[in-house]
Amino acid sequence: MNRLETISTLLAAWLAVAFEVSFNGFRNWFGAQVSLLPALMVYVALSSSLSSVALLAICGGLMLDSFSANPLGVTTVALALAGTLLHYKRDLVLRDQTYAQVMTGLLASALVPASVVLALIFSHQPVPLTGRLLGQWLVMALGGAVATPLAFRLFAQLGRWFSYQPLSESQYRATREIKRTKF
Amino acid sequence: MLRKPQYIALGIVALAGLIFLSLPDAAASRVKLALTGLFLPLFGLTESTQSVARRAGNAVVPRDDLVRELEQLRAEKQKLEFSIAQAQEAARENDRLRRQAGFPARSPWKLKPARVIARDPANWWRTVFIDVGSKDGVRVDMPVITPEGLAGRVSTVGATRSQVVLLGDQNCRVAARVEETKENGVVMPYAADPAIVTLTYLSRGSPVKPGQSIVTSGLELKPGNQVLTSGLGGVFPAGIRIGEIVDVRSVGFGLYQEARLKLAVNLNALDQVWVVAQ
Numbered sequence: 001m002n003r004l005e006t007i008s009t010l011l012a013a014w015l016a017v018a019f020e021v022s023f024n025g026f027r028n029w030f031g032a033q034v035s036l037l038p039a040l041m042v043y044v045a046l047s048s049s050l051s052s053v054a055l056l057a058i059c060g061g062l063m064l065d066s067f068s069a070n071p072l073g074v075t076t077v078a079l080a081l082a083g084t085l086l087h088y089k090r091d092l093v094l095r096d097q098t099y100a101q102v103m104t105g106l107l108a109s110a111l112v113p114a115s116v117v118l119a120l121i122f123s124h125q126p127v128p129l130t131g132r133l134l135g136q137w138l139v140m141a142l143g144g145a146v147a148t149p150l151a152f153r154l155f156a157q158l159g160r161w162f163s164y165q166p167l168s169e170s171q172y173r174a175t176r177e178i179k180r181t182k183f
Numbered sequence: 184m185l186r187k188p189q190y191i192a193l194g195i196v197a198l199a200g201l202i203f204l205s206l207p208d209a210a211a212s213r214v215k216l217a218l219t220g221l222f223l224p225l226f227g228l229t230e231s232t233q234s235v236a237r238r239a240g241n242a243v244v245p246r247d248d249l250v251r252e253l254e255q256l257r258a259e260k261q262k263l264e265f266s267i268a269q270a271q272e273a274a275r276e277n278d279r280l281r282r283q284a285g286f287p288a289r290s291p292w293k294l295k296p297a298r299v300i301a302r303d304p305a306n307w308w309r310t311v312f313i314d315v316g317s318k319d320g321v322r323v324d325m326p327v328i329t330p331e332g333l334a335g336r337v338s339t340v341g342a343t344r345s346q347v348v349l350l351g352d353q354n355c356r357v358a359a360r361v362e363e364t365k366e367n368g369v370v371m372p373y374a375a376d377p378a379i380v381t382l383t384y385l386s387r388g389s390p391v392k393p394g395q396s397i398v399t400s401g402l403e404l405k406p407g408n409q410v411l412t413s414g415l416g417g418v419f420p421a422g423i424r425i426g427e428i429v430d431v432r433s434v435g436f437g438l439y440q441e442a443r444l445k446l447a448v449n450l451n452a453l454d455q456v457w458v459v460a461q
Contacts, residue, residue, distance in 0.1 A: 021301035066218035073203030
């Protein structure tokens with residue numbers, strides 16, 4: 001991942017958090033807010049280094065927790081956990097397949113809130129485990145599963161806009177041309 | 184396998200997580216408020232865009248509609264002026280009687296208008312950020328209300344922003360009173376529905392049988408009864424509307440009663456609120 005990609009990932013994390021704190025549509029329609037950071041983490045974990053995973057986990061997690069009543073840093077640890085797991089197994093994931101993107105997005109989007117809730121249960125601010133929370137968890141997992149292929153497409157498009165594209169090689173080479181003469 | 188730089192990256196994350204998780208509450212709140220400052224340009228942009236859209240929408244409203252609305256507002260203003268005159272007279276009388284009875288005078292509320300700028304992204308908490316802070320005289324534990332009723336209380340205060348914990352959150356419990364029966368209880372969260380809270384620790388009624396009305400302190404506790412803040416505890420002033428009773432049941436092996444309340448304020452649609460400086 002080059003510097004441009006790192007900056008664009010952090011910018012995407014900033015926008016994702018801004019979207020989550022200011023857009024109420026999902027809350028009103030489905031009763032739960034969908035988190036976009038796990039989807040972003042899937043993209044970074046499958047296509048970048050562990051340093052980028054760490055950077056996204058720290059910046060994204062802290063930004064998200066700053067607007068929340070969660071203890072500061074708990075989302076950082078959850079995102080880092082999901083990112084590290086995916087990064088460690090990235091050779092086994094067909095990252096260009098939409099199906100694989102959806103499934104890894106589902107896994108990460110289920111794992112991150114589950115880890116946060118698990119951490120909160122053992123903290124001084126326990127969250128009551130209810131049927132409503134389970135429903136919200138499912139909405140978050142499904143929302144993240146849908147968002148992950150979109151994140152891959154967004155970054156692929158950005159790559160096409162801002163990176164040098166390889167020139168398509170022609171089969172014709174002037175040096176290999178057979179010069180026709182009299183004989 | 185993980186290489187050395189990767190171990191370093193993981194170590195940095197673990198260390199950062201540990202440091203932030205072990206911060207004292209006050210320091211963590213300050214860091215959180217500082218981090219929300221990163222989003223101020225975006226909130227400013229959103230506000231400007233909404234303002235432009237509102238002005239564009241106003242520009243296309245037909246003049247007839249505006250004139251009709253103006254007439255309605257004038258009539259309403261006249262009615263309100265009469266009501267205010269009556270209320271002021273009642274307040275003066277109340278003050279006079281309180282003085283005669285030797286009660287301390289009630290100080291009037293100072294209302295500070297605020298706009299909701301962000302919501303808690305975590306689904307298990309119910310907090311919002313408002314655009315007023317310590318520079319505007321906002322302090323921790325000040326009640327936050329809307330014209331419909333109580334919304335919550337201020338939990339964290341920054342210079343220009345504050346966090347409000349809403350009714351129905353684990354960290355917002357309110358001493359309340361049923362208006363009709365004067366029964367006191369505590370408003371607690373109700374996990375299954377965000378528009379409902381529980382009013383608990385109501386005094387014990389007679390055993391509930393099918394078809395029998397529940398009796399508390401000799402007065403019936405019925406669905407539709409209004410619930411207001413009681414003023415006990417000193418955080419919320421008395422008389423702010425919280426909601427109305429939906430149903431009542433006996434709990435704790437009949438030791439006390441619990442009522443479910445429908446909140447007066449739609450907390451999902453909060454936009455403009457008022458902070459009460461008592």
